[in-house]
Amino acid sequence: MTSFSGIQAWVFDLDNTLYPTGATIYERIGARMTDYVGRVADLPPEAALELQERYFHQYGATLAGLVKHHGVDPHDFLHYVHDVHLDDVEHDAELAHLIGALPGPRIVFTNGGREYAGRVTARLGLDGLFVDLFDIEAAGFFPKPQPEAFEKLIARHGLDPRRTLFFEDTPVNLETAHALGFRTVLIAPAAQPGESFPEHIHHATDCLKSFIRERILPEFR
Ligand SMILES: [Mg+2]
Numbered sequence: 232m233t234s235f236s237g238i239q240a241w242v243f244d245l246d247n248t249l250y251p252t253g254a255t256i257y258e259r260i261g262a263r264m265t266d267y268v269g270r271v272a273d274l275p276p277e278a279a280l281e282l283q284e285r286y287f288h289q290y291g292a293t294l295a296g297l298v299k300h301h302g303v304d305p306h307d308f309l310h311y312v313h314d315v316h317l318d319d320v321e322h323d324a325e326l327a328h329l330i331g332a333l334p335g336p337r338i339v340f341t342n343g344g345r346e347y348a349g350r351v352t353a354r355l356g357l358d359g360l361f362v363d364l365f366d367i368e369a370a371g372f373f374p375k376p377q378p379e380a381f382e383k384l385i386a387r388h389g390l391d392p393r394r395t396l397f398f399e400d401t402p403v404n405l406e407t408a409h410a411l412g413f414r415t416v417l418i419a420p421a422a423q424p425g426e427s428f429p430e431h432i433h434h435a436t437d438c439l440k441s442f443i444r445e446r447i448l449p450e451f452r
Contacts, residue, residue, distance in 0.1 A: 235396065235446070235447045235450050235451075236450045238394055238395065238396045238447075239336075239391065240338065240388065240390050240394065240396075241330075241337045241395070241396055241398075242337075242338045242339075242340050242390075242395055242397045242413075243330075243337065243338070243339050243340065243398045243399075244339075244341060244398060244399040244401070244404070245339050245340075245341035245343060245348050245351060245352075246343065246351075246400075247401075247418070248398055248400045249339070249351070249352070249355060249357065249439070250320050250323075250351065251420075254320055256315060256319060256351075259315040260315055263311060263312045263313075264293050265279050265280045266279075267297075267308060267311050267312060268280075268282055268283045268293065268297065271297060271301045271303055272301060290374060290377070291376050291403075291404075292374030294342075294367065294372070295377075298372060305372055306344075306368075309343070309344035309346075309347070309367070309368075310346075317350060317351060320354045321354075322354070323355050323356055323357075324356060325440060326355065326356075326357065326440055327355070327356045327360065329440055329444055330357060330360050330443070332448055336363075338361055338363045338384070338388060339352065339361050339364045339365060340365045340375070341365070341366055341367070342366075342374040342375055342380075343367065344367065344368065345369070348364040348366055349364055352364065362388070365384050365387065367380075369383065369387065370384065375399075375401070375407065376403045376406060376407040378407050378410070380407075381407055381408060381411050382411075392408075393412050393413075393414070394414075395414065396413070396415075396416060397416065398416045398418060399415070399416070399417065400417070400418040400419070402417060402431075402432065405417060405431045408431070409430070409433070410431070415431060416435070416442065417432045417434070417436075418436060420437045422436075422437050
């Protein structure tokens with residue numbers, strides 16, 4: 232489990248994985264989700280937030296609950312909630328260099344929408360580095376951690392999970408990944424040195440860039 236030299240494909244979550252968790256972009260999206268939930272479920276903000284969080288925990292994405300129980304048009308939802316500024320997402324030339332050095336296809340795997348994933352990766356300076364921005368629509372609106380999302384990703388790209396490394400900041404998403412055979416890396420900014428993790432977390436790092444630079448790339452030199 233310690234060698235990366237057999238890895239042939241690289242899968243990255245988007246939010247809080249490819250950009251630092253300090254960015255408040257996800258809070259802005261969350262606030263727009265609360266607005267949206269309040270509108271379609273006719274709830275005041277506090278109750279809307281509660282329902283938003285319940286759907287998130289139950290299905291892996293608020294959208295899945297809204298489609299199932301409120302007949303929401305997923306495109307309308309994605310367009311609305313992702314209409315946020317990205318001013319605090321900074322161009323990261325070093326990240327681009329490191330990701331670009333990973334041999335084999337690199338894929339973004341997000342519960343968000345493709346257009347938004349395109350905006351974020353462009354803003355980071357990562358455009359052109361990924362063969363696909365695999366979004367919730369490509370996953371048939373099954374969000375991570377539902378196995379269907381992973382199965383669609385595997386089928387679309389012909390992945391061998393045992394030779395695919397998946398980077399993600401949401402631990403529950405790594406449970407499904409592990410169950411399906413993926414190799415996993417948790418992006419865990421609050422991890423303590425020497426902290427131990429459950430078996431579905433094969434590796435953990437507080438910094439994606441140093442992990443790629445110091446742990447992965449030396450095996451390919
Ligand atoms: Mg994330």
